[in-house]
Amino acid sequence: xxxxxxxxxxxxxxxxxxxxxxxxxxxxxxxxxxxxxxxxxxxxxxxxxxxxxxxxxxxxxxxxxxxxxxxxxxxxxxxxxxxxxxxxxxxxxxxxxxxxxxxxxxxxxxxxxxxxxxxxxxxxxxxxxxxxxxxxxxxxxxxxxxxxxxxxxxxxxxxxxxxxxxxxxxxxxxxxxxxxxxxxxxxxxxxxxxxxxxxxxxxxxxxxxxxxxxxxxxxxxxxxxxxxxxxxxxxxxxxxxxxxxxxxxxxxxxxxxxxxxxxxxxxxxxxxxxxxxx
Numbered sequence: 625x626x627x628x629x630x631x632x633x634x635x636x637x638x639x640x641x642x643x644x645x646x647x648x649x650x651x652x653x654x655x656x657x658x659x660x661x662x663x664x665x666x667x668x669x670x671x672x673x674x675x676x677x678x679x680x681x682x683x684x685x686x687x688x689x690x691x692x693x694x695x696x697x698x699x700x701x702x703x704x705x706x707x708x709x710x711x712x713x714x715x716x717x718x719x720x721x722x723x724x725x726x727x728x729x730x731x732x733x734x735x736x737x738x739x740x741x742x743x744x745x746x747x748x749x750x751x752x753x754x755x756x757x758x759x760x761x762x763x764x765x766x767x768x769x770x771x772x773x774x775x776x777x778x779x780x781x782x783x784x785x786x787x788x789x790x791x792x793x794x795x796x797x798x799x800x801x802x803x804x805x806x807x808x809x810x811x812x813x814x815x816x817x818x819x820x821x822x823x824x825x826x827x828x829x830x831x832x833x834x835x836x837x838x839x840x841x842x843x844x845x846x847x848x849x850x851x852x853x854x855x856x857x858x859x860x861x862x863x864x865x866x867x868x869x870x871x872x873x874x875x876x877x878x879x880x881x882x883x884x885x886x887x888x889x890x891x892x893x894x895x896x897x898x899x900x901x902x
Contacts, residue, residue, distance in 0.1 A: 665842050665852045667729035669819045671707050678766045679709040681883070685897065686763075686796070688886055693794060693899060696760040701788050703750040703797075704768030708734025708743065714763075715742035722755045724748035751780040758790045764797035767895070770805075770858035773835070778861060782873040789902040795875070797898050798883055802860035804894035805829055805836035815843075834860045863889065863896060875900040 666673070689695060697719050702711040705723035707730060715721045721743045725731050728747060735745050748754065750764060751772070762785050772778050785795040809829030816823055822843035829836050835857055842852040863880055870878045882888065883895035 659853045659855070661727075661729075662854050662856050663727040663729050664854065665729075666840055666854055667707065667727065667733050669821055669823075670730070670733070671709070672819050674766075675707050675709060679713070682710060682765050683713060685883060685886060689796065689899060692886075695794055695796075699757075699759040699761075701753060701755050701759045701762045702743075703748075703753060703762060703764040703785070704766075704771075705734055705745070706730050706766060706768075708738050708745070710763060710765055711743045711745075712738045722746065722759065724750070724753065726750070751777055751784055753784045753788050755788050758793070759788055760790060760793045762788055762793070762795040762797075764795070767798060767800045767858060769797055769799050770860065771856070773857065773859050775861075775865075778866065779869055779873070782866075782869050782875075785900075786874040786902055791902060793902045795898070795900045795902070799861065799866070799896050799898070800836075800858060801863075801893055801896060802834055803892060805834075805858055805860050806831070807894075809836050836860075866898065870898070870900050875902055877901045 663670070686695075686697075690697065697714060697717070699720045700711075700714050700722070702708075702714070702721055702723040705711050705725050708723060711721045711723035711734065715738070723734065723743050724746045725734070726747065726749050731745055731747055734743075738745075744756075750768065764785070769778065769781065772781060782795075785797075789795060806829045809827045811826070811828045814825045816825070824839075824841040824843065826839045826841075827836060836859075838856040838858075840854045840856065842854075867878050867880060878898060878900040880889055881897040881899065882890065882893045883897040884893075886897065889896060
């Protein structure tokens, strides 16, 4: 496995420290840009940016949750699987895994890394999951749910999660809080290099709408002097409302934990972890 870059907390904001990165706050000069779909360019560098760090945290939490809730991980849906790190880990332990993502670029990275047919990959929207059969656990990690911009989308996703589970199965998913998204949106560009790519990272927070917007620019990404621009948006949702919608979707019980340590949630919790029993 290649050298892992590390995402750490500094000064209350999430900062990415890229191994061997050369960074500056800005680059002068106007450049032509070309907008592309989210993850069309970043999928190839996602693990180096945040994927490995997020996976290590996810794995540690999952192993603790397995002991606490006696989770059955023999047959799992990994919704919004990204580059497939969680799916490969579960399959490596003997689980039957149905992994899906809406991004074809993420699925390409995941399928390329997971050889031997241990994981079945499908392109699916997490609001409309159709696994071959019901599973014992559903995983949806790394704030994928925050990418849904409407309450109706959250409702549909939760109903889809419940429909994918056997009675007594668990849905385990996380969501960034407004505190996390607000603290990360400083409107200051950050230029750096990762995996041989020159990139710019700019995030901002809309308090009224509860939406964080990340603009990721790949400098000279097309080799013709034109930059590639990806825009990623995340919306924060009220915790109580999400719990109510889980109940309406058919889940019998939900615990909400602070993803940092699996303790009680506070007003400074950055990421919520939902453990919902079907």
